[in-house]
Amino acid sequence: MKLNHIGIAVEDMEAARKLYGEVMGFKVGEPEHLVDRGLVVCFVDVGGANVELLYPTDPESAVGKFLAKKGPGIHHLCYEVDDVQAKLDSLKASGVRLLNETPMPGAHNTLVAFVHPKSVGGVLTEFCQPK
Numbered sequence: 001m002k003l004n005h006i007g008i009a010v011e012d013m014e015a016a017r018k019l020y021g022e023v024m025g026f027k028v029g030e031p032e033h034l035v036d037r038g039l040v041v042c043f044v045d046v047g048g049a050n051v052e053l054l055y056p057t058d059p060e061s062a063v064g065k066f067l068a069k070k071g072p073g074i075h076h077l078c079y080e081v082d083d084v085q086a087k088l089d090s091l092k093a094s095g096v097r098l099l100n101e102t103p104m105p106g107a108h109n110t111l112v113a114f115v116h117p118k119s120v121g122g123v124l125t126e127f128c129q130p131k
Ligand code: CMX
Pocket: 007, 037, 039, 054, 062, 063, 065, 066, 074, 075, 076, 099, 106, 107, 114, 116, 117, 118, 122, 123, 124
C-alpha cells in the first residue's frame, strides 16, 4: 500500500497548473474532464506520489460543495492498493463508513472508492487500484 495522490481543490485550474509548473517547477500533466462527475482533474508529478488538482465544473459536485464551504485546499488523500474491493470489505468489517460499497472507474485507468471523512479522523480517504 502506498500514497498515490493528494487531491487539492482549486478555484482556477490554469492558475493552479501555472503555480505547480512554472512557479514550483513540477511536471504538470494535461487536464482530464470527468464529465459525469462535474470535475476537471490534472495530475502533477511531485516524485513518488502525485498532486491531483481538482476543479469543479458543477457547483453541486462533491468538490464544488467543498470549495464553497471551505475554500481551496487539501480535499482528500488516496492510497493505492492491489485489491480495492478486499480493502473495502475489510474496512466495512471494522466499522468504517464506506461511501462506495463497490469500486468505480477513476481517473488514469484505475478503480476507486471513497471512505467517509467522519469515520477516519476527518480526512476524506480514497483507495485506488490500477486496472
Ligand atoms: N474532507 C474532510 N471533511 C469533509 C470533506 C472533505 N473533503 N467534505 C466534507 N467534509 C465534512 C463536512 O465538513 C461535514 O462536516 P461537519 O458536519 O462537521 O460540518 C461532513 O463532512 C459532511 O458530511 P455529509 O453531510 O455526510 O456529506 P456532504 O454532502 O458534505 O459530502 C462527502 C461530503 C465526503 C460525503 C462527499 O463529498 C463525497 O461523497 N465525496 C466522495 C467523492 C468525491 O469527493 N469525489 C471527488 C474527488 C475526485 C474524484 O472523483 O476523483
